[in-house]
Amino acid sequence: xxxxxxxxxxxxxxxxxxxxxxxxxxxxxxxxxxxxxxxxxxxxxxxxxxxxxxxxxxxxxxxxxxxxxxxxxxxxxxxxxxxxxxxxxxxxxxxxxxxxxxxxxxxxxxxxxxxxxxxxxxxxxxxxxxxxxxxxxxxxxxxxxxxxxxxxxxxxxxxxxxxxxxxxxxxxxxxxxxxxxxxxxxxxxxxxxxxxxxxxxxxxxxxxxxxxxxxxxxxxxxxxxxxxxxxxxxxxxxxxxxxxxxxxxxxxxxxxxxxxxxxxxxxxxxxxxxxxxxxxxxxxxxxxxxxxxxxxxxxxxxxxxxxxxxxxxxxxxxxxxxxxxxxxxxxxxxxxxxxxxxxxxxxxxxxxxxxxxxxxxxxxxxxxxxxxxxxxxxxxxxxxxxxxxxxxxxxxxxxxxxxxxxxxxxxxxxxxxxxxxxxxxxxxxxxxxxxxxxxxxxxxxxxxxxxxxxxxxxxxxxxxxxxxxxxxxxxxxxxxxxxxxxxxxxxx
Amino acid sequence: xxxxxxxxxxxxxxxxxxxxxxxxxxxxxxxxxxxxxxxxxxxxxxxxxxxxxxxxxxxxxxxxxxxxxxxxxxx
Numbered sequence: 270x271x272x273x274x275x276x277x278x279x280x281x282x283x284x285x286x287x288x289x290x291x292x293x294x295x296x297x298x299x300x301x302x303x304x305x306x307x308x309x310x311x312x313x314x315x316x317x318x319x320x321x322x323x324x325x326x327x328x329x330x331x332x333x334x335x336x337x338x339x340x341x342x343x344x345x346x347x348x349x350x351x352x353x354x355x356x357x358x359x360x361x362x363x364x365x366x367x368x369x370x371x372x373x374x375x376x377x378x379x380x381x382x383x384x385x386x387x388x389x390x391x392x393x394x395x396x397x398x399x400x401x402x403x404x405x406x407x408x409x410x411x412x413x414x415x416x417x418x419x420x421x422x423x424x425x426x427x428x429x430x431x432x433x434x435x436x437x438x439x440x441x442x443x444x445x446x447x448x449x450x451x452x453x454x455x456x457x458x459x460x461x462x463x464x465x466x467x468x469x470x471x472x473x474x475x476x477x478x479x480x481x482x483x484x485x486x487x488x489x490x491x492x493x494x495x496x497x498x499x500x501x502x503x504x505x506x507x508x509x510x511x512x513x514x515x516x517x518x519x520x521x522x523x524x525x526x527x528x529x530x531x532x533x534x535x536x537x538x539x540x541x542x543x544x545x546x547x548x549x550x551x552x553x554x555x556x557x558x559x560x561x562x563x564x565x566x567x568x569x570x571x572x573x574x575x576x577x578x579x580x581x582x583x584x585x586x587x588x589x590x591x592x593x594x595x596x597x598x599x600x601x602x603x604x605x606x607x608x609x610x611x612x613x614x615x616x617x618x619x620x621x622x623x624x625x626x627x628x629x630x631x632x633x634x635x636x637x638x639x640x641x642x643x644x645x646x647x648x649x650x651x652x653x654x655x656x657x658x659x660x661x662x663x664x665x666x667x668x669x670x671x672x673x674x675x676x677x678x679x680x681x682x683x684x685x686x687x688x689x690x691x692x693x694x695x696x697x698x699x700x701x702x703x704x705x706x707x708x709x710x711x712x713x714x715x716x717x718x719x720x721x722x723x724x725x726x727x728x729x730x731x732x733x734x735x736x737x738x739x740x741x742x743x744x745x746x747x748x749x750x751x752x753x754x755x756x757x758x759x760x761x
Numbered sequence: 762x763x764x765x766x767x768x769x770x771x772x773x774x775x776x777x778x779x780x781x782x783x784x785x786x787x788x789x790x791x792x793x794x795x796x797x798x799x800x801x802x803x804x805x806x807x808x809x810x811x812x813x814x815x816x817x818x819x820x821x822x823x824x825x826x827x828x829x830x831x832x833x834x835x836x
Contacts, residue, residue: 343795348772401774408814410777410792411802419772533796667809670769671790673781729785733804747785749807755769 275618276318277325280309281504281538283318284545297399299603300634302541303627306548311742313553322549325542333541333611334498334512335491335536336604340397340426340517342529349427351627352420359417359584360424368393368432370573371566378562379455380619383439387613390432391626392570397422398602399634403598403641411671413753414591417581418598429605430513433674436609437507440616456506463514467521474515475522486524487531509608540604547607548627550614555624563628573705575598575647583657588751589648589664592656597644600637602630659739660711662700663751672745672752674731678705681738685710690720702744706730722746 284305288298309318319325349356371392375385400422409415413560438452466474478489494515501511519528578596581587610626613619640647648665680703688698688711698712702721707730711720721733731747745752765781775794782788785806786813792800796815797819827833 343773345772348770351770352772397773405800406773407812408770408802410774410800411779411790411804411811416769416771419774423772529795669809671777671779671788671804673765673767673779673788675767747806748788748804748809750809755767 273319273324276320278473281320281541283309284541284712286429288541295638296639297396297402297601297603297634298541299396299398299633302544303548303551303607304631307551307627308546308548308555310549310551312549312551312555314674315616319549322546325546325549328539329543329546329611330498331495332510332536332539332541332546333608334495334508335532336540336543337509337512338494338516338519339529339532339536341513341518341519342525342532344426344517344520345423346517346520348591349420349423352416355584356417356420356722357424357617357708359577359581360428362419363421363574364393364425364428366573366577366580367395367570370569370649373555374566374569380621383616384613384619384622385598386436386439387609387618387622388625388748390429390436391602391606391609391629392566393612394425394429394432394602394605394609395422395599396425396601396605399601399603399637400599403601403638406638407598407642409594409598411669412591412594413668413670413751414581414585414587414594416755417585418595418672421581421595421599430460430510432506432614433510433513433612436612437510440504440612441505441616442616452505455504456510459501459504459506460510460514463511463518467514469520471518472723475524478519479522483527483531486527487535490519490531491535507612509612543611544604544607547611547623549626551627555621556628559625559628563625563632566625566629570602570633571636571640572599572755573655579651579655583655586657586753587743588658588660588666588668589651590645590666591668592651593647594641595645597637597640597647600633600640601649602633602637605631658741659737660742661740662715662735663742663744666751668749668751668753670755671755672732672748672750674745674747675752675754677731680708681705681734683708685736688712688716688718689721691718694718700735702733703736704728704732705732705743710736 284302287305288301293303309311309316309319317656331730345608362428368389371389375388404410434456438456441452478493480486494512497515498508498511502508519525554585575596578592581595582592592660606626610623613622645665653659683703687703689714691698696717698716700713701710702713704724709724711724712718713721731745732743734743743752767779769777771777775792777790777792779790788804790802797815799822804814805812806810
C-alpha cells in the first residue's frame with residue numbers, strides 16, 4: 270500500500286466534516302461518507318485525493334468485516350425470540366414486499382439475473398443504523414409503533430445473513446447448475462456450523478480471545494474476526510457472513526459487553542472508510558444513465574414501504590399515524606445496500622449497479638427523514654377500512670404505550686346504547702365513550718355535554734374507550750394520548 | 762420491577778421504563794440504551810408528544826441520579 274497519508278487523511282477529515290454538516294439537519298451519515306468519496310475520487314472532475322482506490326481495499330474490507338461483526342455482537346436474540354409471531358409476520362410482509370418488488374424491478378431493468386438479485390437486496394433491506402437514529406431524533410421511543418419498527422429492522426438483519434448466504438455463491442461464477450447448488454449447499458452448511466458453534470462452543474471461543482486487558486482483548490478480537498471472515502471468503506461464503514456469524518458467537522460469551530464497547534470506535538472509523546472507498550469507485554458521469562431507473566426505484570420503495578406499514582398497522586392494531594410511521598421510518602437505505610453493491614462490483618457484474626445503488630441511497634437518505642417527519646399528512650389520507658379498527662376521530666394522534674395508568678383498567682366491555690345523563694336531560698349526543706375503570710358511559714367531546722370528560726374530572730378515572738361500532742381505541746385523559754398495552758411479554 | 766414502573770423492550774436500542782409519578786400533570790419515561798446513554802422523556806398533561814427529551818451519557822446520568830436520590834452532599 271502506498272503511504273499516501275496526506276490524501277487519505279484529508280479525505281477522511283472532509284468526509285467527517287460533510288457528515289457533521291448533514292447531522293445538523295438530521296440527515297444520516299453513511300451517504301455523506303460515500304458522497305465525499307464520489308466528489309474527491311478519480312471518477313469526478315475536480316480535486317482528486319485518492320487516485321487509486323484499490324490501494325485502500327484492505328482497509329475497506331476491514332470496515333465491512335467490523336460492520337457486520339458488530340451487527341452480530343449486538344443482535345438482540347432474546348428480544349427477537351420473545352417478541353412473538355405477529356412481529357415475524359409483519360417483518361416477513363415487509364421483507365417479502367420490498368425484496369419481491371425489488372426483484373421484479375431488477376428483472377424488468379434487464380441488466381441480468383444476478384444483477385436483479387443484487388438490486389432486490391439493495392432495494393429491500395433497510396438500514397438499521399438510519400432507522401434507529403431517526404426514532405431517537407424524532408423522540409418517538411414512547412410511541413406504540415416503535416417496538417414494531419425496531420422488531421422489523423432487527424429481523425431484517427437476520428434476513429440479511431440468509432440473503433448473503435444465498436447471494437455469495439450466486440456471484441461466485443459457478444459454471445453449472447450442479448456446481449451452483451453445491452456452493453449454495455456449502456454456504457448454508459457453513460451457516461449451520463457457525464450456528465452450532467454459537468450454541469455450543471461460545472464459551473470456548475470466549476476463552477480464546479478473553480483477556481483482562483482491553484488492549485489485548487481488542488487485538489485478539491480483531492484477529493479472530495478477520496481470520497474467520499477471511500476463511501469464510503476462501504471457502505466461497507462471503508467474508509461478510511463469516512464476520513456476522515462470529516459476532517453472534519461472541520454475543521453469547523460473557524465478554525460480549527466489553528467487545529461491543531471496544532469494537533464500536535473501530536467499526537465507526539473503518540466502516541466510514543468502506544463507504545468512502547465505495548464512493549471513490551463511482552463516476553459521476555454514470556449518474557445520468559441511471560437517473561430514471563433510480564427515480565422509479567425510489568418511488569417503488571416508498572409505495573412498498575407504505576403498504577408494509579399498513580400491514581403492520583393492521584396486525585398490531587395501529588391507527589393511521591402509527592401505520593404511516595412504520596412505513597416511512599423504515600424507508601432509510603444505507604450500509605446494507607452499499608455492501609451488496611460492493612459484492613456485485615467485486616463479482617464483475619453490470620457496471621451500472623454501482624452508480625444506481627449510490628444514487629438510490631443518496632436520494633433516500635434525504636427523502637426518508639423528511640417523509641418520516643411529516644407522516645401525519647399521509648395519516649390523513651389513509652382510509653379507515655384498510656386498518657383493523659376504525660380510527661375516524663383519532664387517525665392522526667400518536668398512540669403511546671408509555672401510559673402508566675393501564676392498571677386502572679377494570680372493565681372493558683359494555684352494551685350500553687345511550688348516554689344516561691343526556692337521556693335524563695333530553696339532549697342528543699354524537700358518539701359514546703366508556704370509562705374503563707368503572708364502566709360508566711358518557712358522550713364524547715363532539716357532543717354538547719361531553720359527559721365522558723366530565724366523568725373523568727369528577728372521579729379521576731383516566732381511561733376511556735370508544736363504544737362506536739368497530740372502534741376499540743383507548744384514550745387517557747391524564748396523558749392526553751391514545752394508549753395501548755406494550756407489545757411482547759409483560760413482566761413483573 | 763418496582764411498583765409503578767413499567768418496562769418496555771426496545772429491540773436493538775435497550776429498555777424503556779415508564780414511571781408512574783402518581784401525578785395528573787406530568788409523567789416521565791427513561792430509556793436506557795445498550796450503549797449506556799439514557800434518554801429522559803418528559804410528558805405534560807394533555808400532550809401526546811414529549812415536552813422535553815434529555816439525552817445523557819452514563820456519567821451524566823449517574824450525577825443526576827445521585828442528586829435525585831439524595832446521596833450527593835456539597836457541604
